[in-house]
Amino acid sequence: MNIEQNISAALIQAVKQLYDQDLPENQVSLQDTRAEFEGQITIVVFPVVRFSKKSPEATAADLGTYLQEHVAQVTGFNVVKGFLNLSIADSYWLNLLNSTLLDASFGTFKPNGQKVMVEYSSPNTNKPLHLGHVRNNLLGYSIAELLKANGYEVFKVNLVNDRGIHICKSMLAWQKWGNGETPESSGLKGDHLVGKYYVIFDKEYKKEIDALKQAGQTEEEAKKNAPLIKEAQQMLLAWESGDNTVVELWKKMNGWVYDGFAVSYKNLGVDFDKYYYESDTYLLGKDNIEEGLSKGVFFKKPDGSVWIDLTADGLDQKLVLRADGTSVYITQDIGTAQLKYDDFKMDQSIYVVGNEQDYHFKVLFLILQKLGKTWAKGLYHLSYGMVDLPSGKMKSREGTVVDADDLVAEMVETAKQKTEALGKVDGFSEEEKEALFYNIGMGALKYFLLKVEPKKRLLFDPAESIDFQGNTGPFIQYTHARIRSLLNKAAYASAPVKENTALSATELEMIILLSKYPSELASAAKGYTPATLANYLYEVAKMFNKFYHEVPPIIKEEDAGLKQQRLNLSSVTAGILKSGMRILGITVPERM
Structure with a gap:
């Protein structure tokens, strides 16, 4: 029993002896003594006053006298209003140093039988990691290590966003302007090379938008009608239909990115136990939508789209499946959450994601709870803020974000x-x-x-x-x-x-x-x-x-x-x- 436990037990006994009352354990309040007062442990006396029927000062004096007489380590006390400051014998602290602190197991916890998943990083395969990813990776890694140190069995996972229109933009730009450039021929890390073509796409796309606007189209019309974006959309459709040429290009360029990410992760000193890929999970969740419809959790609108009404929970109505039967982000997140639980059967799952996604995770967790997923109560969004740099401190490679x-x-x-x-x-x-x-x-x-x-x-x-x-x-x-x-x-x-x-x-x-x-x-x-x-x-x-x-x-x-x-x-x-x-x-x- 440590000194705090000893004093807590003695305090409960003191209230019984002095006032013939039972002090509940949750009303025992101990804290460190403030530096300006003598002593090491302070008892907050106010919860005891209703039992003593005395002033806080008189109550503290009663308790101090009792504890000094009955607890060997208490060598003295002083009272400051409703606070009882206790002085603890040097011999106790020396024994603590010589036994507990010098023990090789000090600061270690035994396994607690709980499993926790920490999902972090979640990069896109169309550009290098940036400053925001750095905070994400460091937070995710340190949280995982903290939980491990506290006796949890921890699984670190990375959900890679490796598909979608943004990936096709890099692929299309490389096809048009790459002239066969590779990481080896350019001397660039693979993720930087692919990021270079994402930037090129954006520049060329803006030129096309400007040209269409000068021809009389509105901004929105020009964005939709620019030939480049239409080509990128066609490439995405070709990828989804399994077109061999597009899929092979996708594999090659993603491979370059993964090689680049591996170097960045090594430099940052972070690691993962398992990778999930959006290309494998983006179709997940549709079974969960059917399940939710049968349970009355979701409802279908006349156009065939599927929604959930969360207005009674202080949120809004949320689309979970489009009228054409295609998924939205929340659909695949529902399916991926189920997949991860099926894989690891964890007690907790922590998502390390920036605060711009706060609302998304409120909705996701609530939907999973309404679907009756018992494990949904263990889901937690570790939300974090942006990182800024003083202007002019560093130049980024792309001129927009800090690499x-x-x-x-x-x-x-x-x-x-x-x-x-x-x-x-x-x-x-x-x-x-x-x-x-x-x-x-x-x-x-x-x-x-x-x-x-x-x-x-x-x-x-x-x-x-x-x-x-x-x-x-x-x-x-x-x-x-x-x-x-x-x-x-x-x-x-x-x-x-x-x-x-x-x-x-x-x-x-x-x-x-x-x-x-x-x-x-x-x-x-x-x-x-x-x-x-x-x-x-x-x-x-x-x-x-x-x-x-x-x-x-x-x-x-x-x-x-x-x-x-x-x-x-x-x-x-x-x-x-x-x-x-x-x-x-x-x-x-x-x-x-």
């Missing part, structure tokens, strides 16, 4: 410049330097994007993110490297300290903060927010640096017990930083 590969290259280059300027690579081989620049650059990018709550829109400044001070990835990476250097110099070996040693105020703060690691992991997983973990790790790194500067040089400490205790604290800190950053997808260097 993920360009961003990664820019981050690594910025890391190189800043790290060399600070002289942090003296004695490194060229290979070690390259690895360090990559780890710092990617650590800066990932941490900056993950430390902000997913729902918030954020402004990402590449230069600001690579700072060895402040709430940044490189600051945490540097703190870890500093600790590893200290432990290596001390030839450190983990060992509990048997004798009682004094605890400074900062050491006490450190032990309390480090002991929260499992609860911080649990909180981040429960809220699907890596930001909780990221900001906790920053507090840990900041606390270590305070400790490091306050205590005399640890290496030179003559008291063997005190030296071991401080090295133990340093080692636990390094372990938490390494473990926590790994969950965020960030490598912490051993030296820098």
Whole structure:
């Protein structure tokens, strides 16, 4: 039983003994003592006042006296209005450090028997990954790793949008203007090559629209009548009918894109357990529509189109099947959700998708619930905001969006410049330097994007993110490297300290903060927010640096017990930083 559980149980007993009343467990409120007051654990007394029939201050004094007499670890208390601040014996915190925190299993959870699917990335195969995809991939990966760390069995999946008119636009442009260009002949990554022809299509299409407008057509008429768009639509029909020439071209160009994506995913450090492809799933869902019609969940309009009326749920009427029997996006999403459940039988399924799709997922989840899918209650949309860059900070390859590969290259280059300027690579081989620049650059990018709550829109400044001070990835990476250097110099070996040693105020703060690691992991997983973990790790790194500067040089400490205790604290800190950053997808260097 930890100290919080011990005090909670004793508090319930105190109310029984002092006031002959039963205090419900859910009314026991403990929190950390605020820095300006003495103590480590604070009891919120207000819920007890109705039992004591006394003022909050008098009630707190009663409880404080009882707890000091009956709980060995409580050495003192003070009352601030309706708050009872308890001081806990140093011996308790030292024992916590020597037993729990030094244990190799600290911060790990046993399997909980729950299965979770995390779907993220979901790129289109007509262009490279961009900055928005970067946030999506990093969020999806870190959420999956967080859940894994909390004992869930996790499946990472990627639903690739590999069909449709946008794909045919790239294919048609390559056919017309590509002259047989390939990734090998051009020196371009495959996804960039295909993206190049998507841009070419758009430029040529706009020229045709302008020409038709000058000939007297309206904007809408010109968009529909432009020869290029009609050709692209014909190509899509040919693909859907299985035309060999079109299908072979589609396979070839998609293959180029997948090769390019593989490089980008490797650079971002993300992976997947299974890929789903829209070309395999776009016809799914029609059986579910028939099922819904038979159950009265859907209704058919006179033109033959099928709808669902969600107005009673505060939404609107939603088309689920066109009059000609063809699917809309929601149709295939219903079918794909069923397919994924049939494949994995998961308890939860998390969709990592931008906030522009909030309404879509409300409708999707509600439809699945109305269809009687028992697993629909486990569906969750992890909605996230856009990422902006300060204007002029980076030039994208296409001039419209920030390319993920360009961003990664820019981050690594910025890391190189800043790290060399600070002289942090003296004695490194060229290979070690390259690895360090990559780890710092990617650590800066990932941490900056993950430390902000997913729902918030954020402004990402590449230069600001690579700072060895402040709430940044490189600051945490540097703190870890500093600790590893200290432990290596001390030839450190983990060992509990048997004798009682004094605890400074900062050491006490450190032990309390480090002991929260499992609860911080649990909180981040429960809220699907890596930001909780990221900001906790920053507090840990900041606390270590305070400790490091306050205590005399640890290496030179003559008291063997005190030296071991401080090295133990340093080692636990390094372990938490390494473990926590790994969950965020960030490598912490051993030296820098």
